Amino acid sequence: MAAVTTELTxxxxxxxxxxxxxxxxFRIGRAVLLVLFALFFAVPLxxxxxxxxxxxxxxxxxTLEYWRYIGQDPEIRTALRDxxxxxxxxxxxxxxxxxxxxxxxxxxxxxxxxxVEFLCLLPLxxxxxxxxxxxxxxxxxxxYFTPAQFDSSPVVLAFAYVILVMPYMYRxxxxxxxxxxxxxxxxxxxxxxxxxxxxxxxxIMPNMLSAVLNAALLSVALVLxxxxxxxxxxxxxxxxxxxxxxxxxxxxxxxxxxxxxxxxFVLLFALSFVGRRRPARVIAEEK
Amino acid sequence: MTETDTPVTAEATRAxxxxxxxxxxxxxxxxxxxxxxxxxxKPGEFIALLGPSGCGKTTALxxxxxxxxxxxxxxxxxxxxxxRLPTNKRDMGMVFQAYSLFPHMxxxxxxxxxxxxxxxxxxxxxxxxxxxxxxxxxxxxxxxYAHQMSGGQQQRVALARALAIxxxxxxxxxxxxxxxxxxxxxxxxxIRRVQLEVGITTLFVTHDQEEALAVADRVGVMNAxxxxxxxxxxxxxSRPATPFVAQFVGLxxxxxxxxxxxxxxxxxxxxxxxxxxxxxGEGFALVRPEAVDLLPVTDGATGxxxxxxxxxxxxxxxxxxxxxxxxxxxxxxxxxxSQAGGFGSGSVAxxxxxxxxxxxxxx
Amino acid sequence: xxxxxxxxxxxxxxxxxxxxxPLSWLGVVPFLAYIGLxxxxxxxxxxxxxxxxxxxxxxxxxxxxxxxxxxLTAFWRSIELSFVTALIGAVLGALLAYxxxxxxxxxxxxxxxxxxxxxxxxxxxxTLAFAFIVSVGNQxxxxxxxxxxxxxxxxxxxxxxxxxxVVYLYFQIPLMVLVFLPALDGVKxxxxxxxxxxxxxxxxxxxxxxxxxxxxxxxxxxxxxxxxAFAAYATAAALISQGGVIIPLQIRAAITSETVLGRExxxxxxxxxxxxxxxxxxxxxxxxxxxxxxxxx
Numbered sequence: 001m002a003a004v005t006t007e008l009t010x011x012x013x014x015x016x017x018x019x020x021x022x023x024x025x026f027r028i029g030r031a032v033l034l035v036l037f038a039l040f041f042a043v044p045l046x047x048x049x050x051x052x053x054x055x056x057x058x059x060x061x062x063t064l065e066y067w068r069y070i071g072q073d074p075e076i077r078t079a080l081r082d083x084x085x086x087x088x089x090x091x092x093x094x095x096x097x098x099x100x101x102x103x104x105x106x107x108x109x110x111x112x113x114x115x116v117e118f119l120c121l122l123p124l125x126x127x128x129x130x131x132x133x134x135x136x137x138x139x140x141x142x143x144y145f146t147p148a149q150f151d152s153s154p155v156v157l158a159f160a161y162v163i164l165v166m167p168y169m170y171r172x173x174x175x176x177x178x179x180x181x182x183x184x185x186x187x188x189x190x191x192x193x194x195x196x197x198x199x200x201x202x203x204i205m206p207n208m209l210s211a212v213l214n215a216a217l218l219s220v221a222l223v224l225x226x227x228x229x230x231x232x233x234x235x236x237x238x239x240x241x242x243x244x245x246x247x248x249x250x251x252x253x254x255x256x257x258x259x260x261x262x263x264x265f266v267l268l269f270a271l272s273f274v275g276r277r278r279p280a281r282v283i284a285e286e287k
Numbered sequence: 288m289t290e291t292d293t294p295v296t297a298e299a300t301r302a303x304x305x306x307x308x309x310x311x312x313x314x315x316x317x318x319x320x321x322x323x324x325x326x327x328x329k330p331g332e333f334i335a336l337l338g339p340s341g342c343g344k345t346t347a348l349x350x351x352x353x354x355x356x357x358x359x360x361x362x363x364x365x366x367x368x369x370x371r372l373p374t375n376k377r378d379m380g381m382v383f384q385a386y387s388l389f390p391h392m393x394x395x396x397x398x399x400x401x402x403x404x405x406x407x408x409x410x411x412x413x414x415x416x417x418x419x420x421x422x423x424x425x426x427x428x429x430x431x432y433a434h435q436m437s438g439g440q441q442q443r444v445a446l447a448r449a450l451a452i453x454x455x456x457x458x459x460x461x462x463x464x465x466x467x468x469x470x471x472x473x474x475x476x477x478i479r480r481v482q483l484e485v486g487i488t489t490l491f492v493t494h495d496q497e498e499a500l501a502v503a504d505r506v507g508v509m510n511a512x513x514x515x516x517x518x519x520x521x522x523x524x525s526r527p528a529t530p531f532v533a534q535f536v537g538l539x540x541x542x543x544x545x546x547x548x549x550x551x552x553x554x555x556x557x558x559x560x561x562x563x564x565x566x567x568g569e570g571f572a573l574v575r576p577e578a579v580d581l582l583p584v585t586d587g588a589t590g591x592x593x594x595x596x597x598x599x600x601x602x603x604x605x606x607x608x609x610x611x612x613x614x615x616x617x618x619x620x621x622x623x624x625s626q627a628g629g630f631g632s633g634s635v636a637x638x639x640x641x642x643x644x645x646x647x648x649x650x
Numbered sequence: 651x652x653x654x655x656x657x658x659x660x661x662x663x664x665x666x667x668x669x670x671x672p673l674s675w676l677g678v679v680p681f682l683a684y685i686g687l688x689x690x691x692x693x694x695x696x697x698x699x700x701x702x703x704x705x706x707x708x709x710x711x712x713x714x715x716x717x718x719x720x721x722l723t724a725f726w727r728s729i730e731l732s733f734v735t736a737l738i739g740a741v742l743g744a745l746l747a748y749x750x751x752x753x754x755x756x757x758x759x760x761x762x763x764x765x766x767x768x769x770x771x772x773x774x775x776x777t778l779a780f781a782f783i784v785s786v787g788n789q790x791x792x793x794x795x796x797x798x799x800x801x802x803x804x805x806x807x808x809x810x811x812x813x814x815x816v817v818y819l820y821f822q823i824p825l826m827v828l829v830f831l832p833a834l835d836g837v838k839x840x841x842x843x844x845x846x847x848x849x850x851x852x853x854x855x856x857x858x859x860x861x862x863x864x865x866x867x868x869x870x871x872x873x874x875x876x877x878x879a880f881a882a883y884a885t886a887a888a889l890i891s892q893g894g895v896i897i898p899l900q901i902r903a904a905i906t907s908e909t910v911l912g913r914e915x916x917x918x919x920x921x922x923x924x925x926x927x928x929x930x931x932x933x934x935x936x937x938x939x940x941x942x943x944x945x946x947x
Contacts, residue, residue, distance in 0.1 A: 138687075
């Protein structure tokens with residue numbers, strides 16, 4: 001009879017009882033409010049797209065010039081390449097660091113579970129801005145040891161970004177690990193003669209595919225949108241360059257913003273719809 | 288639908304009011320949940336509505352509670368038409384399937400809540416809440432929160448809460464279905480005890496026939512928005528009015544039979560027939576397993592009622608034995624375990640029928 | 651990392667491995683080393699440097715800088731901004747979440763809105779700033795539309811506190827929806843029906859049941875939103891390119907300052923102050939979580 005209760009709110013009975021009337025009023029009010037909310041969230045996004053295709057202000061003719069410029073400007077192209085590279089490196093390093101550790105803790109060191117969880121979620125509590133202040137002296141050392149030809153390449157930001165993506169990655173992987181019996185799977189594989197590497201690569205990973213994918217996509221989205229750390233440590237990633245270009249041509253910036261936004265939207269929408277499991281809750285520090 | 292008058296029992300003198308549902312109809316889109324339901328609950332009577340899910344029993348209860356609007360028909364409580372009255376003005380105590388206790392209140396606060404809404408002073412309301420908790424045997428748990436109590440205890444508190452406002456009618460919406468079997472049986476008897484003690488008119492909705500038969504004064508069997516039969520438990524069980532009732536309540540064998548007036552020829556045996564059966568001709572007799580007896584066959588006799596035992600299942604005090612009657616199909620017999628010893632798998636037995644009236648339905 | 655054997659069966663362990671520290675601990679060394687170097691060390695550095703002068707000598711000068719009036723003003727504004735956006739965000743987000751749960755559970759609106767909230771809650775920075783500049787900035791879509799129909803609108807407010815508030819709401823409301831939806835889903839329809847059957851009207855239900863039940867999760871979510879806004883940097887930085895209206899921008903000024911030498915460590919003190927505020931909010935948050943968990947499980 002559960003259907004009955006939901007039915008109440010969606011389909012008012014045909015007779016015009018007080019309940020039916022107030023249900024109708026509620027539905028109209030609900031629709032109006034939802035439209036208002038939708039407007040608040042849609043207008044800025046629509047304005048981005050509108051402005052990226054107008055040559056002057058709103059009265060100017062349509063143009064795709066700014067969009068074309070994204071692909072031509074060498075500075076933007078470098079930043080785009082570096083940011084994508086950075087996103088990939090961050091995802092891979094964070095996965096390589098976290099997944100084996102989490103599996104190992106589950107199998108052999110259950111007592112460390114709370115400690116690892118605490119450490120992984122810690123970056124949620126410490127603002128990225130604070131971490132930047134602490135990273136500054138460390139990055140002086142990193143810059144000192146970086147070979148000259150890679151000088152000022154933002155790829156070294158990966159060290160910091162791994163920390164930033166850790167909470168989200170941890171939640172996603174933890175959800176994945178909780179849904180499979182890691183211990184039994186590992187013991188079964190070990191009893192068949194598999195080494196630890198094989199257990200990880202051939203047994204755990206395939207069963208965790210959606211969680212791993214989830215975690216990786218989240219990290220990519222996060223890194224592509226990161227501004228705080230890069231700008232304050234003076235590295236040129238996508239967002240920093242976008243901000244710089246704004247001083248010269250707002251049209252290109254707007255097109256770039258629209259492009260990067262669409263990319264992240266597609267990424268995350270794919271995540272929430274395609275992945276059967278719901279993504280770990282995202283509360284980014286990137287504001 | 289048939290309604291049989293029950294002899295007026297001692298309970299009928301209790302303080303409860305009469306409740307009448309008259310031609311209640313309710314439609315959900317294309318689905319008809321209630322198709323003109325008429326039901327009269329006598330003062331102080333305990334009626335159980337029994338049926339499969341989607342049969343309309345819960346809808347009937349919710350219409351009586353005022354939680355939904357009827358598309359047609361009337362709800363009468365005593366002499367008052369309450370059809371248009373909102374739930375909070377109807378004065379009906381309700382116990383839900385589960386999770387209905389307010390989680391931020393203790394058991395006592397839950398029970399006192401209805402009294403608080405009626406602006407009754409704190410001392411008075413705590414006194415009455417205490418009384419109610421004592422009635423359901425939970426005085427010791429008065430200060431616990433819902434999650435600190437077992438499912439059975441939570442439902443007792445819910446019962447106390449419903450009764451604390453001294454309602455005119457008590458509505459029970461599958462209150463036992465979320466509990467495990469043992470708790471279910473005790474709580475079932477507990478609900479009946481409390482109901483008799485308070486003497487309140489009660490409507491109990493369930494899909495569990497055992498529950499309905501065990502506690503109710505009268506049982507109403509519902510199907511597809513209609514009341515198929517309303518009567519005392521023994522009658523619903525032993526004299527089912529329709530094929531649906533016969534099949535839904537208890538187990539039934541379907542055995543080919545021919546009706547001749549007031550008796551039926553069931554594989555050669557003459558058995559009395561319930562009047563609502565098919566008038567004459569071929570059909571199937573619906574025979575309860577406990578109306579089937581077995582006799583050992585040792586002399587190699589044959590006949591349509593002789594067959595081989597293919598399975599026996601031990602259910603404690605009783606056992607069920609499956610006999611293969613060849614072309615007539617399988618017949619299930621139920622008997623005290625002490626008598627079932629001679630009918631092991633592979634043995635041959637003769638089936639006989641007790642002279643209880645059976646329902647014969649069209650194939 | 652401690653070198654004493656864990657409680658339990660130290661004897662059995664050491665007889666098997668022959669060491670005081672079990673071999674299995676080696677498996678977590680890379681992780682702990684990384685965390686130590688890039689998470690714990692920077693945090694410690696912030697604290698240590700907050701109490702050190704540029705030459706590494708201990709001093710209280712940096713912390714004393716926190717009491718200067720412009721810093722206090724910035725702190726106050728940060729708290730104000732976070733409080734206001736958390737409050738408005740929590741109220742509007744709770745309203746939106748309620749609108750979503752009152753519809754069909756697996757309906758199109760709810761699914762799209764939940765997915766969008768997941769995206770928008772972490773949306774921020776340069777992109778968000780530009781989205782608002784082109785909407786309600788001086789040359790923005792809405793501003794121009796209003797001017798066309800004769801309403802004298804300007805976009806100057808966007809680059810001040812009022813602008814920050816509106817822009818922050820853009821990620822605060824979705825975050826509230828994400829955090830508050832589960833709490834609303836935990837509210838059983840039976841509670842309303844039970845209230846009605848006990849003689850209560852809609853007002854009684856909200857007053858005695860829904861509001862008391864939802865208050866702890868609401869306050870918890872509010873604190874989370876507060877910490878979220880307080881820690882936010884990128885959006886403000888992109889919108890307001892100079893000055894130190896709020897603490898995060900003060901930190902930027904202190905880090906990038908080239909005019910006043912020796913100011914770097916003031917950044918550490920400012921960061922320390924931020925950590926304290928966020929830590930208080932988060933501690934209250936987890937306390938609230940535990941409190942509401944007692945009821946909703």
